[in-house]
Amino acid sequence: MCFALYSASRAATAVYRPVLEDLGLTYPQYLVMLVLWEAEPKGVKELGEELGLDSGTLSPLLKRLEAMGLVERRRSGEDERRVAAHLTTAGRALSSKASGIPQHLADAAGLSADELEQLRTTLERLTEALHRTR
Amino acid sequence: MCFALYSASRAATAVYRPVLEDLGLTYPQYLVMLVLWEAEPKGVKELGEELGLDSGTLSPLLKRLEAMGLVERRRSGEDERRVAAHLTTAGRALSSKASGIPQHLADAAGLSADELEQLRTTLERLTEALHRTR
DNA sequence: CGCCGGTAAGTTGTGCACAACTGAATTGTG
DNA sequence: CACAATTCAGTTGTGCACAACTTACCGGCG
Numbered sequence: 001m002c003f004a005l006y007s008a009s010r011a012a013t014a015v016y017r018p019v020l021e022d023l024g025l026t027y028p029q030y031l032v033m034l035v036l037w038e039a040e041p042k043g044v045k046e047l048g049e050e051l052g053l054d055s056g057t058l059s060p061l062l063k064r065l066e067a068m069g070l071v072e073r074r075r076s077g078e079d080e081r082r083v084a085a086h087l088t089t090a091g092r093a094l095s096s097k098a099s100g101i102p103q104h105l106a107d108a109a110g111l112s113a114d115e116l117e118q119l120r121t122t123l124e125r126l127t128e129a130l131h132r133t134r
Numbered sequence: 135m136c137f138a139l140y141s142a143s144r145a146a147t148a149v150y151r152p153v154l155e156d157l158g159l160t161y162p163q164y165l166v167m168l169v170l171w172e173a174e175p176k177g178v179k180e181l182g183e184e185l186g187l188d189s190g191t192l193s194p195l196l197k198r199l200e201a202m203g204l205v206e207r208r209r210s211g212e213d214e215r216r217v218a219a220h221l222t223t224a225g226r227a228l229s230s231k232a233s234g235i236p237q238h239l240a241d242a243a244g245l246s247a248d249e250l251e252q253l254r255t256t257l258e259r260l261t262e263a264l265h266r267t268r
Numbered sequence: 269c270g271c272c273g274g275t276a277a278g279t280t281g282t283g284c285a286c287a288a289c290t291g292a293a294t295t296g297t298g
Numbered sequence: 299c300a301c302a303a304t305t306c307a308g309t310t311g312t313g314c315a316c317a318a319c320t321t322a323c324c325g326g327c328g
Contacts, residue, residue: 004254006146014264044276045275052144054317055276081276105136106135108264110263119257123141124142126146133149160283190308190310191285194309215292216305271328273327275325289308292305
């Protein structure tokens with residue numbers, strides 16, 4: 001069962017890869033951009049909570065996004081410990097190029113909309129349960 | 135949808151991690167051992183086909199398993215290009231310690247046996263379809 | 269005020285995942 | 299037989315994922 005999960009996840013990111021290459025993003029970078037397109041700016045901690053990633057993964061990832069000119073990292077004035085990721089103009093503009101990606105993947109999945117929806121909710125329940133065992 | 139897949143997969147390996155730590159294995163190493171416990175010896179290419187991994191991933195992984203004394207890599211006599219992974223006595227012995235792991239994970243999943251079975255087949259169909267689009 | 273536990277981000281080190289490439293061995297074809 | 303194309307394992311380089319640790323900063327308490 002878990003091998004099926006592992007394989008499917010890798011197969012999905014493999015389908016994303018060539019599409020995201022046009023945007024110059026990796027899959028985790030794309031996830032971060034999705035979150036920021038939704039609401040911005042976001043602290044490293046908030047990004048980590050939404051994506052389930054820690055600062056050890058996010059810090060270098062955000063640095064790369066900053067080097068690409070998509071994101072700016074700014075230290076908070078009120079709390080000097082916090083760093084917020086702000087979108088640049090280029091970062092905001094990229095969202096329109098990315099708008100077709102979810103549909104592209106849904107097409108590649110070869111499952112009906114119902115099946116996809118059911119799969120998604122089952123996976124979310126599973127993730128919840130697995131996290132609870134920690 | 136794909137984020138659900140990505141999260142669930144990471145959550146599953148996170149549940150495996152402490153259990154596999156007792157065996158001194160990572161999750162991909164455990165997958166290789168599972169394949170070898172099933173049938174042995176296996177060439178790097180065959181392992182790669184069953185797991186969907188390439189030599190760039192498997193070569194160093196097998197070297198680590200060899201360094202742990204679980205596996206021996208031997209060049210084939212007939213075809214000097216090929217390298218086969220053989221289990222050592224210790225490698226074979228480890229399988230009994232690992233026997234309880236699948237059940238442990240099924241318990242942690244918090245889904246019924248039916249739901250797990252259905253999830254597995256859906257994921258397999260999905261993986262198939264995603265590979266086809268390449 | 270001074271210190272102290274806790275928190276936020278970053279750093280270091282290990283091990284995948286995968287692309288691109290290398291080098292050796294084999295196979296197919298003229 | 300010779301040699302070009304292919305196959306196989308391994309190497310190199312990049313980017314996650316995560317544990318363990320470090321550093322800077324906050325907020326509270328004596």
